[in-house]
Amino acid sequence: MSKADPRVVAAVMSQIDAALGESARRPVVIGLCGAQGSGKTTLARAVLASCTGKGLRAAALSIDDIYLTRAERAELARSVHPLLATRGVPGTHDVGLGLRVMDALERGEAARLPRFDKARDDRAAMSEWPSAPEACEVLIFEGWCVGAAPQREEDLAAPVNGLEEREDADGRWRRYVNAAMAGRYASLFARLDRLVLIAAPDFAVVYAWRLEQERDLARSAPSGGALMDEAGISRFISHYERLTRHILQEMPARADLVILLDEQRRPVCIESGQSA
Structure with missing residues (x-):
């Protein structure tokens, strides 16, 4: 979705309105889940603009912005498994940072929102972090x-x-990732008031979407950034394949809203989930 579909924005706004009506806690937290390149960031920006247009105090945070620093991931690679040097999978995020941001927002503070520089593969300086509004809703x-x-x-x-066959033959990496999901990530995702899934038609399209995303990043990044070539992207998304396939299989049955995309990222079906 190079531009968010108004129908999708309206559907997400309906979820936000329902959450605001049901929860006394502020802010309500709306989770947007989608494979790499699916347009979730574009949708998040459009929903944020829609919230602002309605007079709601709102902010957006990406899980990509709470990655562990490059040095922290290098230490994980040394002490746990070499594949943990690559950002992306559960276990490579600073979950505590995400929870501290949410705690500050619940206290009504104008919390700083972390930012990660993907071109440098490291966390941006705190001076570059924007702030959420006070009393964020x-x-x-x-x-x-x-x-x-x-x-x-x-x-x-x-x-x-x-990748798993060659570099994780004993399953140590994927078991570490899964244990992180069952542990500290569960506490982070428990803060969601609504869960929206942007569902790719299958995993096969993710490579093309991620390649387009990298080209966009190359156009906007300053010279000297560590951007990936096609072979690098293919290896990179292999880190995501297991959990992406799992999400596409199991999440639709429990998400509050499911947006099914075609290969061109056009929404072909927008459905409220069983929990809505």
């Missing part, structure tokens, strides 16, 4: 694995791609 929390649930232990046995 809506927090849009978006990310590729927001609201995801852990897999069953038996589902971790077989590798899903060549």
Whole structure:
């Protein structure tokens, strides 16, 4: 979605209105989950603008902006598993930072919102972090694995791609990721008042979407940024494949709103979930 579809924005706003009417806690936290390149950031910006237009005090935060620093991930790679040097999977985020931001917003503070510089693969300086408004009423929390649930232990046995087969033959990396999902990430996702899934038609389209995303990043990033070539992107998204496939399989049954996309990222179906 290069531009958010008005029907999708309206559907998300309906979820926000319902959450505001049901919860006394502020801000209400609206989770937007979608595969890489699915348009979740574009949607988050459009929903944020819609909230502002309605006079709501709102902010947006991406799970990508609470990645561990490059040095912290390097230490995980040394002490736990080499694949944890690559940002993305559960276990490579500073969940405590995300919870502290949400706690500050619940206290009505104008909390600083972390930012991550993907071109440098490191957290941006705090001086570059924007602030949420005081007495924030809506927090849009978006990310590729927001609201995801852990897999069953038996589902971790077989590798899903060549990366896992070659570099995680014993399953240590994927079990660490899954344990993080079942542990500290569960406490973060428990803060969601509504969960919206932007569903790709399948995982196969994610490579093309992510390649387009990287080209957009290349156009906007300053020279010297560490951007990826096509082979690098293919390897990069292999880190995400297992959990993305799991999300597409299990999340639609419990999300409050499901937006099914076609290969061009056009919404072909917008449905309230079973929990709505």
